[in-house]
Amino acid sequence: MDQQHPQDPAAAKLTAHLRELARTGAPCLSVGRLADLVDRGETWVERHLKKLQDAGVLVIERRANGGRRMRVDGAWTDWTGGWKSGRKKKAGPPPIPNATVEKARRHLMSRDHVIVGAGPGAFNVNGKVRTTEELLAMANRSLQAMGRPPLVSP
Known part of the structure; x- marks a missing residue:
């Protein structure tokens, strides 16, 4: 694949890095980390990985939990952790029940506040x-003032 794009140093750098990961058995990097490595966008990296797969230089194996490993020139990288097993949930307060959020929203709207959803967990x-x-703190302050x-x- 490097022979097809000798003028593109990013392609050569990415391919060389993937070969080094496989040679050492290091975990496979995310597309975002690979993009940062070669100063290109994630779409470019994904297209280059696809070209390497089509050329038979690279094989990507995926697990159901999001784990991934690559075979480059016959050598395998280690598995990535995946999204289920690799990350632990931070301990924190339990989520606020939807009924409580709705009560807070309705109370503030009754006090002439304009409230519109702005995505998960945001207003x-x-x-x-x-x-x-x-939002809940605003409603509680208003209720206490009354x-x-x-x-x-809290």
Whole structure:
């Protein structure tokens, strides 16, 4: 494959790096990390990997959990951790129940706040994006100012 694109140093660098990973048995890098390595976009890296596969230089094996490894010139890289087994969930407060979020949203809307959903766990409140926790804190402050109990203890 390198012979087809001798003028592209990024392609040569990526191919050489993949060969080195396989030779040492190191874990396969993500497409984003490979893109950073060669100062190209992820789409370019994916296309180059596809070209290497079509040329028979590279074989990519995938697991159901997102793990991946590559065979380059007969040598395999190690498996990536995958998204299920490789990352541990951070310990933190439990998520706020949807019913509580809805009560907070309705209360603030009754107080003339304009609230629009802005994606998972985010709301646009009066033109400013706020998290679910911030929305709940706003509602609790408003309720306490009215002499009513908060929706959830902070």
